[in-house]
Amino acid sequence: MTSSVFTANALTKTYISGEMQVHALTNVDLEIAEKEVVVLLGPSGSGKTTLLNIMGGLDHPTSGRLFFRDLELTRLDDRELTSYRRQHVGFVFQFYNLVPSLTAYENVALVTEIADRPMRPDEALSLVGLEARMHNFPAQLSGGEQQRVAIARAIAKRPAVLLCDEPTGALDSKTGIRVIEALLGVNRQLGTTTLIITHNASIQTVADRVLFFTDGRISSERRNEKRAATAELAW
């Protein structure tokens, strides 16, 4: 039995929007194991992103508890959450969020400069197959390439977890598949626990486990006996 990276107990997040209360997350219990690849599926507003943000230390739950290994994230203040993100979490977003004034190499170096035991930027970039383009600025890269730089930047610090919010959302299928390949490759080589939010149902086949979200709850869960190869992916 592998140990848990995340343990969530009755995690709840409520927003006040005007006079309305929005229950973004309601009593979510969850365990994520080391090295697991988990895909989060569900309609917009079902709570996937809220959960990911709380796990990544970007947001606080309204109630409930969340542990990263033995560390109770729900008790950390802002400064401690920053340090948690710095050491353990890699993020990949739909819109890449690269620094336009830095080259691919430098964007990755931005993280390796502040991490404890990072890999070299060129090493991270070769993991996502971009070693040849590392001196290009974001504006000189395609969308898929930019997203792979974002992945390289996220993994360069050898994070324990990789949190990806619609990483293929802005990409065509061929490019999207290359990005998923890169994510899975990192998981294989580094054993990084990877959570992927997507609207693209076909991606679920490459995961160890799939969580289905409805109205702020995990409505169902499915474990894949065997992860599909990316070559089988198509959308």
Add this chain to the structure above:
Amino acid sequence: MRALDLKLFRDLTRLWAQALAISLVIAGAVATLVLAVGSIRSLVETRDAYYERNQFADVFAQVKRAPKKLLEQIEEIPGVATAEARIVKLALLDMPDSREPVTGQFISLPDEPEQHLNRIYLRSGRTPELGRAEEVVVYDGFAVAHDLGLGSRFSAILNGRKQELIVVGTALSPEFIYTIGPGETITDNRRFGIIWMSEKALANVYNLDGAFSSVTVKLLRDASESEVIKRLDGLLDPYGGQAAYGRKDLPSHAWGEHGLDMLRNMSRTLPAIFLVVAIFLINQWLNRIVTLDREQIGLLKALGYRNISIAAHYLKFVLVLVAIGTVIGGIAGTWLGAYVTGMYGRLLNLPFLIFIRSPDLYVLGGALSLVAGIAGAVRALRAVTTLPPAVAMQPPAPQRFRHVLPAALAIDRLASQRTMMMLRNVSHHPVRAVFTMLGMALATAIIIVSQFLIDTTEDLINVTYFISERQAASVSFAEKRPLNVVNQIARLPGVLTAEPYRELPVRIRNGSVERRILISGRPRDADLRRIINADLHAVTLPKNGIAISAWLAGILGVHVGDFVEVDLLEGQRRTESLPVAVLIEDFFGIQGMMDLESLARLMREAPTVTSVSVMLDDDKSDLFYRTVKSMPAVSGVGVQRLSLVNYRTLLAPIETSMATIYSGFAALIAFGVVYSSSRILLSERARELASLRVLGFGRGEVLVILLMELGLLTLLAQPFGWGAGYLLAWFMRFNLAGEVMRGRLIIEHSSYAFASGIVLAAAVISALVVRNRVNQLDLVAVLKTRD
């Protein structure tokens, strides 16, 4: 249009802090304009009203002794409205509260009819009664300095006889808005006072019954001053008249004008600087708003709004700022103007102040700000009108950055990624970087100018009192004395050395340009009252020829070796031609200098002196002053160092006020530039900074990344600010230098440091304000949206 106005209102509410920062810079332009021009108008109006109400004369002349019946001939000169004869004499005063002797200028008050020219403005008491020789009216500032009230007594040596006087009134006079004792360079109410006395009494003392020693003339409106002066000189010549002169040569009036020149200089420089900075800030700000509103602009166009309506909407952003700035600037300028007017009013001894409300200045300030606002908005408005709606609805193309240096040099790699971000951002927006630096540099420059005023005054004091005029005191005589008086003075108790000094009034001329000056004769190698050149080295007077102020040489258009014509206004009254032998550096007035013996030869007389300069043994100076006080021939004793102390206390509050006003405005510019620029940077890079936060950068680290760029520009701007400050100081010196006074272009190192310190402090304060914004970055929201 209502909906767009609502958008305008909400956008401005959201952007209030930045809008206010820019409005304050606009306010600076309006405030400095209203302050400077408004004060000048109020002061000039007050002075002119004062001159007019008190029948201030236009032409003045001194004469040895002329019969009163000459007055009728003077009044017949074409252009003369009226003339008044009077007696003016210098005398030594023995003030109970002053160990050094004090000089008094006695002026007769007509017994009847009452004074009709240069009417005194009684502050308290009354004028002396007919023939009451002991009753006097004293100058208000003098009374304050010596704590004299009605009924106070002091004594004077009048025509060699000691006489006790009683104060029956205190007064101001349009002839003395600024008082300077004979041979003094600076005003000092403790050392010099004006004393008005009954004409009959003064005539008795000086044996001038039926005669006068001074005449003042009021001209008709269209009279030619120079023509009247010429005719007047002709009439007075046989009676020992010295050249008559107009108001502009009257020290009081000339010094008053000099004070106003400082405000005139402010009105010429500061508003323009503020407007330039405002143009830049509005340009950056509106451009950013239009960039952020890109999709909305596309939408409005798609909905059918015309270009002009959309452009008008964005122009309204600027109009609101201009309106707010004009109102704030108008109020601040009016308030500061009243303060500065009051300050100058006290300095110029004006009995009342007329505050001129100048609505046109508010209109002008508003109009100039509007022009600046539109100039700043042009780029953004052009972008609004030329943006095709289909393109506007698309996100903008990503910004293309370049390597700062050729990749082969690989210097890029040496710097940290954060430094690279900063360098590339600066090089990506070179125009903005240049203008940000310009704003900061101008802020630094303004403070340097205010410090220059202090530095140049200190330099002037240092050069005048410690390099050039080194005497402890100078003893003047009512009449010129033979040279051996120097030996008599040298033998007085406490005197270490004594040096002769002879003053001769002349008219100096080259072609059609002429000036009335004093030539001072002194020993060739004078050691107490030294003559210095532009390098501050002592100059030995030539045996032949005349040394003149470099400034006077400029006025006359002569160089060393050229000849000038000199009308001697004493003795035989000949006209001589003299070679200009040396140009000398002096800061007060314009003058000529000659070797004492050459001057005696010129006058065809044995060497004489009008005053003796002495160096004193400090321990025995009391005894010296006591002895001098009782010497009948002495008409005045100048004690420069004492005047210096008083001068500093007089000037200090004005210097401090002006420096504070300048520094305050400069800090406003620095704050406006840094705050506005950092808000724009924050807006442009919020996404990037939020990404960094997500990647694990702390708040402080992110703030540093944001502010490093502005910090770099602020630092880089400083040397340019020093240069600009030097240029502005040069311009100010150019504007202020004149025949009355001029200083050297001296700016101390500490002034540069002080200026940069204030600007850096303003930058740090605005950085602290921006810090709150960085701390409030909504990480999640920023990352979920497309750029």
